[in-house]
Amino acid sequence: AGGKVEQYVYTKEGSPVRLRMPANAGEYEIRYVQDQGKKVLASQNVSVTAVAASLSHAATARAGEPLLIEWQGPDYPRDFIAVARVGDKPGVYVQYVRTNEGSPTRLVMPLQTGSYEIRYVQDQGKKVLATSPIEVAAVEASLSVATIAKVGEALLVEWSGPDYARDYISIARVGDKDTAYLGYTRTSDGSPLRLPMPGEPGNYQIRYMAKGSPDTKLASADITLEPVEASVSGPIKAAPGAEILVNWSGPDYPRDYVAIGLKGDKRQLIYKRTSEGSPLRLRLPDRPGLYELRYVLKAGDTVVARQDLTVE
Numbered sequence: 623a624g625g626k627v628e629q630y631v632y633t634k635e636g637s638p639v640r641l642r643m644p645a646n647a648g649e650y651e652i653r654y655v656q657d658q659g660k661k662v663l664a665s666q667n668v669s670v671t672a673v674a675a676s677l678s679h680a681a682t683a684r685a686g687e688p689l690l691i692e693w694q695g696p697d698y699p700r701d702f703i704a705v706a707r708v709g710d711k712p713g714v715y716v717q718y719v720r721t722n723e724g725s726p727t728r729l730v731m732p733l734q735t736g737s738y739e740i741r742y743v744q745d746q747g748k749k750v751l752a753t754s755p756i757e758v759a760a761v762e763a764s765l766s767v768a769t770i771a772k773v774g775e776a777l778l779v780e781w782s783g784p785d786y787a788r789d790y791i792s793i794a795r796v797g798d799k800d801t802a803y804l805g806y807t808r809t810s811d812g813s814p815l816r817l818p819m820p821g822e823p824g825n826y827q828i829r830y831m832a833k834g835s836p837d838t839k840l841a842s843a844d845i846t847l848e849p850v851e852a853s854v855s856g857p858i859k860a861a862p863g864a865e866i867l868v869n870w871s872g873p874d875y876p877r878d879y880v881a882i883g884l885k886g887d888k889r890q891l892i893y894k895r896t897s898e899g900s901p902l903r904l905r906l907p908d909r910p911g912l913y914e915l916r917y918v919l920k921a922g923d924t925v926v927a928r929q930d931l932t933v934e
Contacts, residue, residue: 630655645747647672675742675751677703684761685735686786686832688728693742695752697721700745703729705738705756713748715741716835730786733838735760763830763840765791773823773847774875774921776816781830783840785809788833791817793845796825800839804922806831821924823849852917852927854880859932862908867901870917872927877920880904885912885930893918910934 628644633654644650647670654664675695683689693703699722704715716732721742732738735758742752763783771777779791789810792803804820809830817828830841852872860866870880874896881890882904894902896917907913910933917927 627655642746643668643670645744645749646670673744673751675744677740677742677752677754679740679754679756681755682757682759683731684784685731685758686733686761686784686834686838687731688786689731689756690726691729691740692726693721693752694725695721695742696744698744698746702743702745703727704741704743705729705731706741708737708739708755710739712741712743712750715743718743730834731756731758733832733834734758761832761840763832765828765830765841765843767828767843767845769844770846770848771819772850772873773819773821773924773926774850774873774878774919775819776875777819777828777845778814779807779817779828780814781809781841782813783809783830784832786832790831790833791815792829792831793817793819793826794829796827796844798827800829800831801837803829803831818921819847821919821922821926823847850919850926854915854917854927854929856904856915856929856931858930859934860906862910862933863906865903865905868904868915869901870896870927871900872896872917873919875920879918879920881916881918882906882913882931883916885914890916890918890923906931906933 629642631639631641650668651665653662673696678692701721702718704718706715717730719727719729738756740754741750761784766780790806790808792806794803805818807815807817826845828843829839832838832840850873854870856866856868878896879893880902881893883890913931915929916925918925
């Protein structure tokens with residue numbers, strides 16, 4: 623009555639019933655087991671034979687490429703085709719796709735170059751039924767951009783690269799980790815594309831990022847962002863709740879705005895978009911105090927011009 627139980631199914635599911643066979647070939651017994659006392663009431667021998675699988679694909683691929691793979695195999699529930707580093711355990715992989723998607727199927731290659739294996743993996747027991755080596759080669763990308771731009775600008779970026787699904791062009795501070803960004807635009811927008819610049823001056827890096835696990839930098843270009851000129855002009859004193867005219871000048875980027883906020887407080891209490899023109903009519907807060915008129919770039923909600931205003 624002893625022995626390890628490989629698979630089981632409860633009799634309450636009725637007769638006949640389907641019982642999954644072990645993942646490894648060999649001689650086994652099918653048993654009716656009374657749960658009380660785990661008593662074996664009946665048994666029958668069964669020989670489990672090996673199941674075969676095969677893989678067919680190109681010998682080399684580009685990093686990140688969705689590689690076409692033809693396969694044959696049992697296609698049991700949750701079986702999968704995987705790519706893994708040579709020597710990795712059966713349950714360890716970089717990417718996978720379920721066999722229920724059919725053959726041929728597309729499997730995304732790793733973004734890191736090197737020697738890998740394509741595997742047919744039987745989900746039960748994570749048993750590898752077939753393997754095939756593949757070399758993953760580097761993929762190239764390039765960027766062409768101005769070396770100097772204005773903060774908040776929608777910069778024109780020309781790029782070349784694989785344009786894999788969800789790849790993107792990003793901007794980050796020099797020295798930030800590759801996956802960090804302050805803004806991005808998908809490569810699916812085409813080349814050239816527009817990339818919004820941050821609102822703070824300084825040294826930055828524009829990057830071609832391939833989407834993956836993790837995202838990988840394929841190309842970069844340094845850029846310096848300079849301040850923009852802007853101004854706001856209105857009364858220096860007005861009554862609570864009064865409506866005032868505010869003249870402004872500035873880049874008038876999409877969704878820039880002129881705002882009123884308490885001096886020393888970053889929050890904007892009242893605002894209007896610069897797209898409404900200059901001058902703008904703004905109604906003052908009802909509460910007396912020291913306020914500021916501000917020109918604010920939408921990029922990072924960055925204040926680039928201000929004027930004090932007393933409400934009393």
